[in-house]
Amino acid sequence: MARDNSHNVVRLSDVTKSFQLGQNTVEALKGVSMEIKAGEYISIMGPSGSGKSTLFNMIGALDKPTSGRVFIDEVNVSQLDAYELAWLRCRKIGYIFQTFNLIQVMTAIENVTLPMIFAGLSRDRYLEKGLELLKLVGLGERYQHKPSELSGGQQQRVAIARSLANDPAIILADEPTGNLDLATGEEIIYLLKQMSRERQVTVISATHDIKMINVSDRVVWIRDGRIDRIEDRDRLTVSVGAVA
Amino acid sequence: MAKSIERQVILPWRQVLRIAFNSLRVRLLRSLITTLTLVLAIAFAAYLWSGYEMLNSVWPNAPDTLQQRILDSGYEPLNGRFGASAKDRWLAILSLLVCVVGIVNAQLMAVTERFREIGTFKCLGALDSFVVKIFMLEAVYQGLLGGFVGGLVGILTATVGMTLHFGWAILGRWPPLAMFIILAASTLLAMLLSLLGVLYPALVAARMQPAAALRSEA
Numbered sequence: 001m002a003r004d005n006s007h008n009v010v011r012l013s014d015v016t017k018s019f020q021l022g023q024n025t026v027e028a029l030k031g032v033s034m035e036i037k038a039g040e041y042i043s044i045m046g047p048s049g050s051g052k053s054t055l056f057n058m059i060g061a062l063d064k065p066t067s068g069r070v071f072i073d074e075v076n077v078s079q080l081d082a083y084e085l086a087w088l089r090c091r092k093i094g095y096i097f098q099t100f101n102l103i104q105v106m107t108a109i110e111n112v113t114l115p116m117i118f119a120g121l122s123r124d125r126y127l128e129k130g131l132e133l134l135k136l137v138g139l140g141e142r143y144q145h146k147p148s149e150l151s152g153g154q155q156q157r158v159a160i161a162r163s164l165a166n167d168p169a170i171i172l173a174d175e176p177t178g179n180l181d182l183a184t185g186e187e188i189i190y191l192l193k194q195m196s197r198e199r200q201v202t203v204i205s206a207t208h209d210i211k212m213i214n215v216s217d218r219v220v221w222i223r224d225g226r227i228d229r230i231e232d233r234d235r236l237t238v239s240v241g242a243v244a
Numbered sequence: 245m246a247k248s249i250e251r252q253v254i255l256p257w258r259q260v261l262r263i264a265f266n267s268l269r270v271r272l273l274r275s276l277i278t279t280l281t282l283v284l285a286i287a288f289a290a291y292l293w294s295g296y297e298m299l300n301s302v303w304p305n306a307p308d309t310l311q312q313r314i315l316d317s318g319y320e321p322l323n324g325r326f327g328a329s330a331k332d333r334w335l336a337i338l339s340l341l342v343c344v345v346g347i348v349n350a351q352l353m354a355v356t357e358r359f360r361e362i363g364t365f366k367c368l369g370a371l372d373s374f375v376v377k378i379f380m381l382e383a384v385y386q387g388l389l390g391g392f393v394g395g396l397v398g399i400l401t402a403t404v405g406m407t408l409h410f411g412w413a414i415l416g417r418w419p420p421l422a423m424f425i426i427l428a429a430s431t432l433l434a435m436l437l438s439l440l441g442v443l444y445p446a447l448v449a450a451r452m453q454p455a456a457a458l459r460s461e462a
Binding site for chain 2: 056060063073081083084086087091095097099103115117120162166174
């Protein structure tokens with residue numbers, strides 16, 4: 001992978017975020033700077049309360065920083081208005097959730113096509129592409145099924161197909177294996193890795209799952225609102241041994 | 245600096261109509277309960293109104309004995325026409341108010357229940373206006389259904405009640421045009437009440453942050 005030629009798909013510069021909790025101000029992020037290149041597979045690890053979710057929300061344009069700047073595809077997120085943010089979320093970022101978050105009232109194909117409907121594609125185009133994506137994740141036969149008729153792993157596959165709908169630059173996965181058993185979790189991880197490799201999509205996931213580390217290009221460890229350390233894949237085996 | 249950012253398009257109404265309709269269809273039982281509040285309140289108003297219209301229709305050509313029986317039952321014409329008394333009007337207005345408060349309550353519950361769905365919609369690129377439209381449209385569908393059914397129930401009950409009370413003469417001079425107007429007005433009124441009730445819940449839903457989709461607790 002020609003990573004050196006590729007641009008920064010996410011860039012954080014000295015990002016802080018504080019929340020007002022009653023009388024107290026809680027600093028969830030205390031100055032985070034990092035760069036993520038196109039096509040990378042990144043895992044963000046850290047105990048709960050470490051600021052991991054807050055960082056994750058920043059990268060996903062789900063929340064704005066108190067100070068510092070967040071760039072997605074070199075666009076400063078805090079300068080965008082509601083319409084531009086919605087466009088960014090629709091086209092540039094695909095979201096995958098721990099709880100799958102398929103729209104319960106819609107079938108698999110309707111879920112996958114929804115982002116394309118939001119993007120204004122024509123009916124023929126989004127149906128064709130939706131079926132193609134469901135085939136890609138191995139659910140071509142089940143496009144008419146409701147989420148309640150699918151297993152957890154199948155639901156997450158639909159969610160992955162949905163996240164790819166508008167060919168995003170980034171897939172943001174929040175604990176994608178958190179509600180799945182070991183074997184299914186592994187399948188999902190490899191599916192994500194495969195998508196990242198084949199489509200040059202940057203995958204960023206917040207996770208506790210050690211299995212995720214095996215496929216990650218880099219692992220970002222968050223502690224106490226700061227980046228504790230960033231490890232490249234070649235160094236990882238050592239620390240995984242230490243964790244386990 | 246800002247390259248390749250565009251503004252999100254506004255979803256065509258056709259799509260919003262379809263999504264809102266399916267959303268209701270799937271949560272049928274839940275939405276029918278909300279609709280039932282409307283049915284009951286509207287039925288009461290339509291019952292009162294259509295009763296008076298039937299009396300107005302039968303009165304001019306009624307034989308003296310029937311006129312006497314109507315007066316004996318406590319109905320009093322004012323300038324030759326029957327109409328709702330102040331007490332009737334208050335009862336009807338009160339029941340409609342209670343109904344609106346019930347709808348606000350039910351819709352607020354629905355918004356809280358659907359936080360993850362709303363958050364997910366927003367993560368997928370939905371605008372605030374889309375969320376408002378979905379809730380408004382669901383309310384319109386519920387209003388139209390509730391108003392129509394409520395109007396029918398009210399008219400039917402009044403017709404049966406009047407016929408039992410005053411005999412077949414009521415049916416013989418049953419006023420179709422007035423009844424149609426009552427039915428149309430009931431449907432329209434219910435739709436307005438339903439919209440009024442969903443206004444605040446829809447704004448609450450639209451202001452919900454997309455990050456709500458990430459919350460893992462049910």
